[in-house]
Amino acid sequence: MPARYAERIIMVSMDKLVSLCKRRGFVFPSSEIYGGLNGCWDYGPLGVELKRNVKQAWWDDMLRHHDDTLASAGAPSAFSMVGLDSALLMNPTVWEASGHVGGFSDPMVDCRETRARYRGDQLVVFALVFVADDGNSEEVDEILFAAPGEAGKTADAELIGVHRKRIGTIAKRFGKSAPDHLALHDDALTDPELRSKILAPNAKEPGSLTAPRAFNLMFKTHVGAMEDHSSVAYLRPETAQGIFVNFKNVLDTARVKLPFGIGQIGKAFRNEINPRNFTFRSREFEQMEIEFFCRPEEAAQWYTFWRDRRFQWYQDLGIRAENLHLREHDKSELAHYAAGCADVEYDFPFGQSELEGIANRADFDLSQHMQTSGKDLRYFDDQATSDELRRFLPHVIEPSAGADRGTLAFLCDAYHEDEVGGETRTVMRLHPRLAPIKAAVFPLVKKEGMPEKAQEIYRSLRKHFNVAYDEKGAIGRRYRRQDEAGTPYCITVDGDTLAQGSVTVRDRDTLEQHRVGVDELQNFLRDAIEP
RNA sequence: GCGGGUGUGGUUCAAUGGUAGAACCUCAGCUUCCCAAGCUGAUGACGCGGGUUCGAUUCCCGCCACCCGCUCCA
Numbered sequence: 001m002p003a004r005y006a007e008r009i010i011m012v013s014m015d016k017l018v019s020l021c022k023r024r025g026f027v028f029p030s031s032e033i034y035g036g037l038n039g040c041w042d043y044g045p046l047g048v049e050l051k052r053n054v055k056q057a058w059w060d061d062m063l064r065h066h067d068d069t070l071a072s073a074g075a076p077s078a079f080s081m082v083g084l085d086s087a088l089l090m091n092p093t094v095w096e097a098s099g100h101v102g103g104f105s106d107p108m109v110d111c112r113e114t115r116a117r118y119r120g121d122q123l124v125v126f127a128l129v130f131v132a133d134d135g136n137s138e139e140v141d142e143i144l145f146a147a148p149g150e151a152g153k154t155a156d157a158e159l160i161g162v163h164r165k166r167i168g169t170i171a172k173r174f175g176k177s178a179p180d181h182l183a184l185h186d187d188a189l190t191d192p193e194l195r196s197k198i199l200a201p202n203a204k205e206p207g208s209l210t211a212p213r214a215f216n217l218m219f220k221t222h223v224g225a226m227e228d229h230s231s232v233a234y235l236r237p238e239t240a241q242g243i244f245v246n247f248k249n250v251l252d253t254a255r256v257k258l259p260f261g262i263g264q265i266g267k268a269f270r271n272e273i274n275p276r277n278f279t280f281r282s283r284e285f286e287q288m289e290i291e292f293f294c295r296p297e298e299a300a301q302w303y304t305f306w307r308d309r310r311f312q313w314y315q316d317l318g319i320r321a322e323n324l325h326l327r328e329h330d331k332s333e334l335a336h337y338a339a340g341c342a343d344v345e346y347d348f349p350f351g352q353s354e355l356e357g358i359a360n361r362a363d364f365d366l367s368q369h370m371q372t373s374g375k376d377l378r379y380f381d382d383q384a385t386s387d388e389l390r391r392f393l394p395h396v397i398e399p400s401a402g403a404d405r406g407t408l409a410f411l412c413d414a415y416h417e418d419e420v421g422g423e424t425r426t427v428m429r430l431h432p433r434l435a436p437i438k439a440a441v442f443p444l445v446k447k448e449g450m451p452e453k454a455q456e457i458y459r460s461l462r463k464h465f466n467v468a469y470d471e472k473g474a475i476g477r478r479y480r481r482q483d484e485a486g487t488p489y490c491i492t493v494d495g496d497t498l499a500q501g502s503v504t505v506r507d508r509d510t511l512e513q514h515r516v517g518v519d520e521l522q523n524f525l526r527d528a529i530e531p
Numbered sequence: 532g533c534g535g536g537u538g539u540g541g542u543u544c545a546a547u548g549g550u551a552g553a554a555c556c557u558c559a560g561c562u563u564c565c566c567a568a569g570c571u572g573a574u575g576a577c578g579c580g581g582g583u584u585c586g587a588u589u590c591c592c593g594c595c596a597c598c599c600g601c602u603c604c605a
Contacts, residue, residue, distance in 0.1 A: 015598075023542050023556080029596075035578055036596050100605070110532055110602085210532070217605075237605080273532065273603055281604075335605080350599090420566065444564050472558090476566035483566095495564055504565075511566075 012415035039275025039283040049436030080260040086242025097372035125188035128179040235269035259294035286403035299395035303360040318431035337364035346409040356401035363393040428486030438465040444494040454493040
């Protein structure tokens with residue numbers, strides 16, 4: 001390594017990364033000339049190559065290169081892997097069966113003061129009512145109370161309990177120890193004037209509640225040109241359900257036996273309340289999901305296998321181990337049906353966050369679809385020793401990865417600044433498999449036949465790799481430009497090339513150069529790039 | 532969703548109630564046999580919409596976007 005070179009370890013800031021992504025064409029704000037759209041991003045010329053390489057690496061490593069005749073290291077047995085590309089739009093009943101429609105469409109109310117969030121239908125608003133001595137009721141409506149409960153069903157005593165002190169103070173003004181009864185205000189939350197008088201649970205001042213807002217994280221759309229109830233459809237919030245609903249089709253046609261996995265890469269949409277952190281939480285994003293089907297009694301073993309394998313995958317593609325974490329969920333964090341779940345997390349500049357979740361979902365999804373569709377989705381085992389074992393629902397291990405989150409993590413981990421000859425050099429140390437451009441070909445100077453020779457080399461490599469050609473400006477500048485793009489190798493035609501048939505190959509990370517025969521270039525690059 | 536901050540060429544930053552400057556990048560030319568060299572020239576910006584004003588990039592209001600802290604994340 002040249003003496004003028006000095007490594008400098010820095011933690012990349014999001015500002016620097018976002019700026020580089022824009023400057024070099026990795027990522028742009030979506031529809032930027034119109035002011036952008038919250039939570040949406042576009043991949044530029046370099047970004048699309050990088051992200052495609054991430055997806056390609058996943059597809060190759062998980063599916064295409066999988067050998068289903070051998071038990072991989074750490075696997076309980078051999079298994080098969082097949083792919084799928086299901087439609088983004090599906091019959092809306094899918095989302096009823098999966099639980100996505102039911103649980104996430106309630107109006108929510110926030111408290112600005114206590115920062116609590118309530119379901120609108122579970123917040124009861126009432127006014128204190130005092131009965132005067134002459135029997136006329138006298139309602140105190142300048143103070144309304146909100147309390148958790150179910151509309152119309154909560155006992156007066158229970159409501160009073162929540163705000164006993166405050167109610168007591170008001171009651172004193174009427175010379176009583178407690179209101180005679182409570183009047184319910186069903187519409188108080190939606191009326192801005194009344195809402196401003198509501199005292200929220202545990203709040204000190206009234207008027208801290210927001211208007212009820214519908215929260216459904218699924219994007220709704222319509223199938224066909226007519227917009228009516230029968231045409232409602234959803235943009236899928238995950239690709240997984242497309243796999244589950246095709247379980248029987250794959251089983252019947254792909255000649256697979258348990259255990260086997262179905263992989264899929266595709267867009268998904270979630271109407272996130274609060275998109276944040278560059279591309280990390282986007283409303284439109286891409287998932288790389290596997291549903292791995294196995295015998296119930298083997299599920300725990302397969303869960304461990306997939307968890308460890310997926311954790312290792314990121315390291316194999318260059319992410320530094322110290323920046324990766326495997327976090328096993330507590331029992332309390334697990335969904336009711338899940339038997340285990342772990343997150344692969346990365347130390348982003350904005351904090352440790354999830355790249356991928358590996359979950360043991362048992363037979364929840366298949367049984368939901370079996371129940372809702374009425375179709376028998378059980379696996380038939382003709383080798384079973386008894387009738388009870390012959391038909392059963394497989395259990396499912398689900399490694400679910402975010403392609404955009406992975407791409408962002410690779411970008412963050414690749415970003416380096418070091419010092420060359422006293423100047424700061426920005427370099428993206430992307431794994432050669434992921435680098436958008438595999439090599440750049442330069443003539444050292446723009447004369448003496450060097451451009452022609454360099455172009456000849458460029459054209460021959462172009463058939464096999466994504467390579468770039470550049471003859472503009474000083475050679476050092478061209479090297480630096482490629483450093484920011486993450487190009488691992490720069491091939492330079494110089495004065496000796498014509499006589500010797502060799503070029504210099506400059507390494508992005510070490511800055512070292514060595515001569516390689518022109519005939520050897522293709523093999524050299526293939527060795528460097530292949531997994 | 533709440534609170535705070537920021538919006539000026541591709542990037543990073545100035546200045547200004549009256550013609551918006553720079554550095555780097557980019558492009559063209561000259562030069563150049565290995566790490567952002569030099570010279571000449573060129574392109575290119577006040578987030579959007581209202582208001583105040585003779586005149587607004589500047590002041591006011593609204594919106595949008597991004598960043599930070601909470602919150603949320605099936």
